[in-house]
Amino acid sequence: MMMNLFSIFDPSTNIFNLSLNWMSSFLGLLFFPMIFWFIPSRLSLFWNKIFSTLHKEFKMLIGAYSFNGTTFMFISLFTFILFNNFLGLFPYIFTSTSHMTITLSLALPLWLSFMMFGWINNTKHMFAHLVPQGTPPVLMPFMVLIETISNVIRPGTLAVRLSANMIAGHLLLTLLGNTGNSLSTMLVSLLIVTQLLLLMLESAVAIIQAYVFTILSTLYSSEII
Template sequence: MMTNLFSSFDPSTGLNLALNWMSIMLGILILPSMYWMIPSRINYLWIKMCLILSNEFKIILKNKKSKKSTLIFVSLFSLILFNNFLSLFPYIFSSTSHLVLTLTLSLPLWLSFMIYGWLNNTIHMLAHLVPQGTPTILMPFMVCIETISNIIRPGTLAIRLTANMIAGHLLLTLMGSTGNKMSLMMINILIMAQFLLLLLESAVAIIQSYVFSILSTLYSSEVI
């Protein structure tokens, strides 16, 4: 029984264990292996999408040495997209609605970019702290602002994904909880509204996974 709206996001089960996190691996059991073992339309569509994403990431990563790392960002996109879509199904735990997962993805990426950049391109990283054309008197303030904006990047990545996924799920829960108090005509309208909202959430699932991966690619391109 839910004590409040956010109880639907609690990672707990009847055994007092957070087994809900196993839903991240649930798709491996759902997807038929034949889609990946032999050529098929779904396999072709997935490979085509990955190639388009990889080419787009290569444009952002102008350095030839770093273009080989696009597989990391394509895999990141696939993982987030997969979990976003799984969370739209009834009674499946929404893992991307928790900062535990989103910060686990964004923080190590950001730390690796920063460590690599400051160790290998120290002058380039220092130059990023002062934008070109900044007046001399404003340089100390710009260094503070750029440093703070750089530090909060993993948090903004994680919170953006979490907040967008939570907002849609809460709206679906709110609308669904009022169904037992409505007339038959209003229930039909509610079902149509729920269906349209579910389509919107499907689009949000794709957009947010793309935004997360493209921003990670942009952050990596700045340190090279």
């Protein structure tokens, strides 16, 4: 039962031993209609409005002393995660962000680059972050240990948070959908309404998790400057 349940997240579709599941990560490009590339169009103006809002928010979080173009990296990250989360809600499309292969590949290089830049260029600033202001001298060794551990597990928590939220909603939808064959007509109608409500919830979760992943990455980058 459990093997069949979790098999929906198994990247097993392949042709000539080449996995096709991960191609879903690039399907987002096909969802842009041709009119998007003609400027100005209503769709491009809509996305430009979203990007400008994200740019202002990320710029405020990173700070005034950030490098030019830093926010565009986080906007691209947000867009990539958002499209992949939404694509997973379509039938027969592999949810790539439900796998640690994708989420950890996004979180770990970001965290490593932040740490390398911070420790090489702002060593004193990074050491100061290990001891919160106002900590008693007796507790300083413990605080350094706790802050070090919390810093090291950051890429793991980012990756697990995104993949776990994607898996949880899809498992719930699958569990409810598998019970439809044994229900009466009245209960099937109730099940369809429940599934639609869950689908709306998952759509909101797809946006929120993309936003949370990007915001946390932005906050981590702001600590090294």
